[in-house]
Amino acid sequence: MAMQPWFTQAKLGIFVHWGVYAVDGVAESWSFYAGELSREEYLAQLDRFTAANYDPDAWADLFTRAGARYAVLTTKHHDGVALWDTDATDLSVVKRSPAGRDLVGPYADALRRRGLHVGLYFAHNDWSHPDYPTVRPAHLHRPWVDNRFAMPAPGAEDPAAFERYLAHVHRGQLRELLDRYHPDLLWFDGSWERDEQQWRMGELAASIREHSPDILLNGRMMGHGDYLTPELGVPINPPDMPWELCYTLGDYWGHRPDDVNVKSVRELVRVFAETIGGGGNLLLNVGPRQDGTFVDEHVQRLEGLGEWIARNAEAVYPTGAGLPYGHHYGPSTLSADRSTLYLFCFDTPREFVELRGLYNKVRDIRVLGTGEHLGHRVVGGFPSRNVPGVVRIDAPVTGDPYATVLALDLEGELALYRGHGEG
Template sequence: MTMQPWFTEAKLGVFVHWGIYAVDGVPESWSFFGGDLTREAYMKQLGGFTASRYRPEDWARLFARAGAKYAVLTTKHHDGVALWDTERTELSVAARTPAARDLVGPFAEALRRHDLRVGLYFSHSDWSHPDYPTVRPSSLHRPWVDNRFAMPAPGEEEPERWEHFLEHVHRGQIRELLSRYRPDLLWFDGAWERDERQWRMKELREEILERRPRTVLNGRMLGHGDYATPELGVPIVPPEGPWELCYTIGDAWGHQPRDTGHKSVTELIRVFTETVGHGGNLLLNTGPREDGTIAPEHADRLEGLGRWIRRHQEAVHPTERGMPYGHHYGPSMLSRDRRTLFLVCFDPPRRFVEVRGLQNAVRKISVLGTGEELGHRVVGGFPSRRVPGVVRVDAPTLCDPHATVLALELDGEIELYRGHGAG
């Protein structure tokens, strides 16, 4: 599977969870699936979803200022409510809410005007369509999956209805998204409720790429996606190939007024640099209100992250995965030619910053954002056996309030020592 270069170079995307769940500020889809409220009460929110202040141009400008290169909109969550005027079901904001229009097209158009790639989230699951809960998977690998919104009772399967759903609704709506909006990325979710063969995932991938060959597909396709999608925490051991961390600014995905646990700009920069240093992208989530406005607390944090990225642009674009942890106490990134090493320091160094296992000589060290040049010395090592000493870099005079980045220019492409030392 060949990854499109733009994706691995992007580093930051914005995830947008927007739907009728923002009207009452309840968890998206899960609130009726888990029984916190009835499906009827959940669907009453259709009457309050207005999108009256939806300005996708403002969204796109904000995302660009945040340093994002793409954004992903939830076109249909597990509740089955489409944000576009789908011809496949009657359950859409265009047909059933005061918004009364397509919300996906303006999103895609605004992103492209600001040179942002278009990502569309689509849930395989549909807990509202009558033909969805008609077959059971070969095994239930999550206990809470056996729910009447998702599964028929044992012995009550109707395979012909499942085939109708799969072709007419599932594949039909994906075809609509592809033909109408030409997404650069399809971000799937909800695949856990059936097995790979029931979803026809291999065939789905082939059809998507036949229609739009350069579409990037996320990993939630049961083995047929292009990259891994961990969420809510930087992996201790990062995936080998391309990957993306989806992460919330607060604690919730969709807008919930009670969600006040907003992460600070410093926390988000830490997660961002740890992700990029491990070779991934950060997909940072915001949940707009029902009227289409983004909460000031979320906008402020996106703006703050963007200011930090602009000050430290060299360490972000274009760079690649840095050193494994242990060589430096923090994330690191490498320039594309692998001759400049960027060290991220979360805490202001008191006397020096250490780099261990660096075989290269260091030509110059400077602080991104201030340009201050720093001295260094090499301590210890066993040169005759090619065991390098520890590079100790003098502490900078001024440190960034969020995270300081040091640029080490090397005498060639980076070479690391990974042995146990000379005995």
């Protein structure tokens, strides 16, 4: 299928890791998988998961203020606990927790009321269902996955049980999400414990697209997804296909009281600019408390990022990837018609800002957020050998506290010199 244009122009999505793990502030699913506590102790958190102050309209308003165009909610993590009333198992917050209601439908409705696209996270694996840990892949590329929550001991395989899991739990729950909530995007995780043939990923992707032709599937589909999902670090060499960086506000995904290293607005602006400068989206994660509310500091950070995006919206959407490294000391983006170049300056510009290898003449230079117009001159170059000089842009009088953006209106579409110079 063709990439949906809304996705490549969304630029910012909000990832929401919400589940029973927020009750005691433990690692989502991994805490019992790694033996930090028993699965019984982990699932006992269900008794205290209330969603008492869950306000999906307030969530959607916050995401809008942050500048996001879509969000992704963890409908079921590796622990197998569903946030909706699934018919496939009894392990849901609807049946087993004081929350006692569907949490996915109100989220989807609230996003759509604000024009945001609906993403649903779904774990392929399920460390709580007895039919899941019943087969082993042909090759264990990651030895740590040889865990009894994930697969049986050698010689104890039960392929028929895994087929039941695929048909009634995995496929069954996905059909429920598609039929009930009509997501724009499915964000998969947890495929690494089986091989492609065991999951029958090609067949799964085809059936999802037949059901929902306009849906997007993330890259954790063993070659059958629509875009890549690097995690926690901006790629040095951005992929040459659509991509999305999933990134945390603090150190963890789900809510944890000890998660005190919350990134500053300046850090978030930097990683956001680097991501969109490389042609990607930022999927920025926030973990609500068990009652459905966000930590005040997280709200402030999202709002701060959104205020910067609003001041510099022209450089954010609709734009594409900017200059390759080496032309400007910082990220950049390019307008849809490729005639306006946006330079991001993380440090306060002093005296001048340099741009190298630009063939185009520059008609005008503006500072986004203030409207100040800047002078410039071209220094050096070797015109007879078709080597352009360096564009030196006067530093603005007033910059942005987080990142100053300069808009260069060019004559014609961007044209760059990529040679080694002439002697």
